[in-house]
Amino acid sequence: MLTYKFDWGVLWRQPYGEWLLQGLWLTIQLGALAWVIALSLGILFGTLRSVRFWPLRIIGALYVEIFRNIPFLVQLFFWFYAGPMLLGKTLQFKINQISGLNYYIAIFGLGLYTASRVAEHVRAGFASIGHGQYDAVLSTGMTRLQMYWYVMIPHALRLIIPPLTTEFLTIFKNSAVAMTIGVAETTFMSYKIDEQTFHGLEATTGAMAIYLVLGMTVVKLMDRIESRFRIPGLMSR
């Protein structure tokens, strides 16, 4: 039996070391840009689920149910293969010519999926704000839109920073799925190194280390945000 000879050098030898760094850079881009979409849409749909006007509540609920219950991988394939077709023949042709289309679809798909999860947290945040608060804001003459924008959303977001941290962390981990549509992010690159060098174990370990450091950085960042925005007097978890 052949013994496996470790060669940790693949992690920094060129071009492999550079591949991993390129992969990391793409992972960061995917996660960060998808997070912007996830947070914006999550706040929007989470708020829709909480308003009094029922048609809006239904729209919010539909969004959450659809995106939360279908596996992310399936959603990604759908956007990648079927998405351009939804736009009609001419547009489909144009879209398919965009270079790096898979990159945009990965960001978009990851953002839409994560938004459904963020929306649920936002809704829980609203639910934990006492009803008197709504009366108080309205009694000062503010409109419902002003109430949500200036008081309720900032309040609710502060209450749900811990679960949001988890979602932010998860978005980077889920971004690995983008390799299935050919986005050359970290996991993709570690496979590519394996193909070329047969040192998949080292390459995968390298990828793991990258996700670990990235994850710890995200947690640190969110801790800072949490202490900056902590509501005074609220018991810390």
Next chain:
Amino acid sequence: MIEIKNVSKWFGEFQVLADVNEVVQRGQKVVICGPSGSGKSTLLRCINGLEPYQKGEIVVDGVSLSDPKTNLYKLREKLGMVFQRFELYPHMTVLRNITLAPMKVRKKSRPEAEKKAMELLERVGIPDKAGAYPANLSGGQQQRVAIARALAMEPACMMFDEPTSALDPEMIQEVLEVMIGLAKEGMTMLVVTHEMGFAREVADEIIFMDAGRIVERGRGDDFFKNPKSQRTKDFLGQILK
């Protein structure tokens, strides 16, 4: 200022308000008392359009709430409201709590809104708390901030819903003093409270509500000394003990 004509309201089958009639003139102070569940809070919430009612009419400053064209948001600017549980925004400083509505609704500039807010904090006796957060204030201080927040919109009438019943006894007085000050300046006030000392001192009229009805109305000492209905007698007997 406020006219309530034959107002009835139901929550499903349950009637919360039954043919309520009341007129509050400008500058008048009306105290509402009554047992728990008698519909006092609901009545206040109907007056500023936080709750709909099914029958009758409420007119505030010549504007009918029954009219679907009425802009409730504009109307609420005229009615300040103070709640039992203060309902300050816990994630904002005291100053921001007070300046938010004047800046967003009245489009006041920040310096202008803050100047007014500081005057109001001065008036309720806690100018040094402008930068504090609600959780760092005592209950009495929080309620005074809530009063300042309502006053910042320069309302024509102030409504109070049991403003002192969530407070420790030693803090009740500081809030009542602010309210008495307001009354003396001629503010129109509609106050749900069981603080009978306050009622005696400032009320032009005291209303006793039970099961959604106004059972009795009177003035100051007369109300306390000669209650007409047995229900009022029992109730006063309990709270004046």
